[in-house]
Amino acid sequence: MELGLHYWNYSHPAATDRIASTLAHTARIAEQAGFAQFTVMDHYFQMELRGTAEEPMLEGYTTLGYLAALTERMRLGLLVTGVMYRYPGLLAKIVTTLDVLSGGRAELGIGASWYEREQRGLGVPVVPMAERFERLEETLQICLQMWGPDNGPYKGEHYQLAETLCVPVPLSRPRPPIRIGGGGERKTLLLVARYADACNLFASSPEEVAAKLAVLRAHCEAEGRDYDAIRKTGVYVSDALGDPDQVLRDAEQLAALGITELDFMPDGDPIAFTTEFAERLLPRLATI
Template sequence: MKLGLHYWTYSTPADPAAIAPTLAETAVTAEQAGVASFTVMDHYFQMDALAPAEEPMLEAYATLGYVAAKTERMTLGVLVTGVMYRHPGLLAKIVTTLDVLSGGRARLGIGASWYEREQRGLGVPVVPMAERFERLEETLRIFRQMWSDDDGPFDGRHYQLAETLNSPQPLSRPHPPIMIGGGGEKKTLLLVARYADACNLFGTSPAEVAHKLDVLRRHCTAEDRDYDSIEKTVIVSRPALADVDGFLAEVAEYAALGVTEVQVTPDRHPVEFTRRIADEVLPKLATIG
């Protein structure tokens, strides 16, 4: 079982001047401990369901560029990129840039953007959910084309690209892994079956994840896709340090379902959290799966 660290808040410590050194120390500590992936959110306001929207938030891909310069091995990605926030042709260039400059460590995490407060606040178009999913599918098709030898036009319902030139190509082969986040059963998991190398599900409970994976399996059958070729990942809701044995028992249940990576989120100073994860969780996690 691999472990990912999901860095979701920049509020600790409170001094904005401490954001960069804290981020760097957390990432380096995580990598040295054996954490497999480092992810950040794609938000511009903090999610007001978790904390006040006014709390500090950084742009995701600039943040990952900084982390890439401080690390050498961890996979780097956004959990997950909101499809409405960047034109897909430019997003393909952004992810390619991260992959090239990190030495082939980028992973594209993407989903249908949802946080309307920040969209309306910053002037991002807010479109109906059905259109968001249409745009998501076209974006996935554009990525596949731009990460191939085909640099011709793309003519979709929402996006028209006269040429899909992407030079240099990513260092990852055949391309950075595509991870679709979310558990929507009719659309999201169908897109996973059609386009993704990995899925990311909310770890509300092993029973719920089992249900979502059953839905994904049915979509794979309908799409003639090898279910086992898709990596299954889970962002775990249960605090990792509050009850380490309980957390590990839950992770073992996810492993039995075929999950190969779980992500955890700091619930205290991120450096302290990461050090404790290294000492208390990672050695035992290595025996699971």
């Protein structure tokens, strides 16, 4: 099983002038320990279900560009890009830039944006959920066209591009992998079946993950897509360091269901968390 580190909190340490060094140190520890992926959030205010909006938050792709210069092996991505925050053609160029500068390590993690407070606060259009999913599908189509041989126009209901020129092309082959985050059964998992290389679910329990994967399998059958070709990943939402034996049991059950990557979230001091995780849990999880 591969492991990912999902860096979601910039509040530790409290001093703003130590955010960069703490992020850098954490990333270096993660890469040396053997984490396969390093992700950050695509938020501008901290999520209120995890803290307060006034807590520090960095723009995601700028952060990944910084990390690209500090790391050599880990894949880099947002978990996940909010579809409303960037025009699709520009998003394809942003991910391409990250891919080129990181030596082919970029991933497009994407989902339907949801945090209305930050959208309203910063002037991002708030549209109905159905439209967000329409825009998500068009964004996926545009990115795939930008990364393919067709440089011609794209005409959708929400986006119209006169050209889909993308030079330089990504270093990743055949293109940066696409990971769609979320477990919505009617729309999100359908889009995974149509367009994605990977899904990302909340690994809240093996039973819930099994149910979501069954829905994904049904969508793949309906779409004529090979279910086994889609990488299954999950965010581990419980306290990872509180009960390592339970984490190991959960990981074994999730692996049996087909999950091949688990993303863990540092709680509190990210350097201390990643160091302890690397010593206590990573060697055991790597054997699954």
